[in-house]
Amino acid sequence: MADDGAPSTACTGSSLLQPLSELTDLPLDQVNFVACQLCALISAFWFRLFLHPSKTSPIIRHVVATLLGLYFAMFCFGWYALHFLVQSGLTYGIMILTGVEHMHKYCLVVALTYLSLCQITRVYVFDYGMYTADFTGPMMVITQKITSLAFEIHDGMARKEEHLTAGQKILAIRRMPSLLEYFSYNCNFMGILAGPTCSYNDYIGFIEGAPRRCRDYKDERKSSSKLRHSEPSPNMEVVRKVTTSFFCLLVFLSVCKVFPVERNIDDNFIANTPFYAQVVYLYLSMLTTRPKYYFVWTLADAINNAAGFGFNGYDSDGSARWDLISNLRILKIEFATSFKVFLDNWNIQTAHWLKRVCYERCPYHPTAATFILSAMWHGAYPGYYLTFLTGIVITLAARAVRHNVRPYFLHSSVHKLVYDVITWAATQIAICYTVIPFVLLSVGPSMKFYSSWYFSLHIGCILVAFVLPVKRRNLPLKDQQKSPVQESFQRHLEATDRTCSQKAKTT
Secondary structure: OOOOOOOOOOOOOOOOOHHEEEEEEEEHHHHHHHHHHHHHHHHHHHHHOOOOOOOHHHHHHHHHHHHHHHHHHHHHHHHHHHHHHHHHHHHHHHHHHHHOOOHHHHHHHHHHHHHHHHHHHHHHHHOOOOOOOOOOHHHHHHHHHHHHHHHHHHHHHHOOHHOOOOHHHOOOOOOOHHHHHHHHHHHOOOOOOOOOOHHHHHHHHHOOOOOOHHHHHOOOHHHHHHHHHOOOOOOOHHHHOOOOOHHHHHHHHHHHOOOOOOHHHHHHHHOOHHHHHHHHHHHHHOOOOHHHHHHHHHHHHHHHHOOOOOOOOOOOOOOOOOOOOOOOOOHHOOOOOOOHHHHHHHHHHHHHHHHHHHHHHOOOHHHHHHHHHHHHOOOHHHHHHHHHHHHHHHHHHHHHHHOOOHHHOOOOHHHHHHHHHHHHHHHHHHHHHHHHHHOOHHHHHHHHHHHHOOOHHHHHHHHHHHHOOOOOOOOHHHOOOOHHHHHHHHHHHHHHHHHHHHHHHOO
């Protein structure tokens, strides 16, 4: 969705919906995007009902999913959609020709370089500040898929089993995908426009109708009989997600213009508004930018679910879970009480990608390396780099505070409530302070905002990170370097491994 005041650009895709664009006063490329996503939603129901794995072969499902995806891409982006094929074809050639020992490195460099060149061209040659739908958005997701696939093939075919983590063992790929499987994974209609990223093994399992893996089940004893005899319907979950997504769209269209982000750097606003009011306005202005992401990602999740993709086992009460490839958890974002909780629930699949490709493999300064990779992946705007560089110091300070201060508030429920309220407010302001360059895009406006705040959070977080260093536990170095996300994921895998072993013994 275009920000208020963003320049309108010519749409490179189909002009068939031009009358609807004029009627709604929305840019044509946005109308095309929403229309294609709605068509993808309808196609997903048809795909699940008439091309179910029990009724047709995986080859047909691959072909149909790929052709529909390329059609939607051409409708939205015109000939620019050819970049999707070029990037995918180039990296597939690298996988075939270079061998499994080093292809993951070459694919990461080539895919990221190709994406960056497209982003730089779009930003500095065609239209700086363009916030409407553009062809590099889908390329960002394809880049994630290409690099994830390359690393998973390397894990499965070039590394010894004992050298893999529990998560890498599950995701490892033991054979080279065919060209059809590769393009289907990258360009299928369910995820080509807005993602989300998914693992190759999960996607192939969906196409082939393979049984769910034990790691996806929360309570195997209560759900095993249901899993054997029924396939859950996603219809109610799709209705819920579609309703949520369009409610978020309505909120964004009705509220975002009331609190323009640019007002945070208006000279009159800075000079005549008390600082506490500036803080409140910053929160409200950034709060109203998030529903557009909620709309896009929730609708994309609903499309995958409608096709039957995204089932993640059952809860302990027997309720089906459709969050295997979900990209966000809205309530946990809005009520996050730590920087970590916010990041864990925002753009989830990208966080998984960064962890699997960079964080758990980088031998030195993995946090900094992960933020830098994330900035490079997001694009060429300087504001992105300011956001992620700021995110490094904020993350280190938040980790230090949580590790050193939080234990003192856990002795009573009242103290814990006070701590949660304070950390919620601090987290929301820290997030807004961190990501405002992401919205302002340029160095000048971003530095003007930070100057109006006297770089207070930068200075404060650096001091906190030095005064309250994270205490090391008596663990091996490898375990000490794990992020909280990795630790939680590791505990989940260990628990489900035990469940699978128990099931094997009983059967």
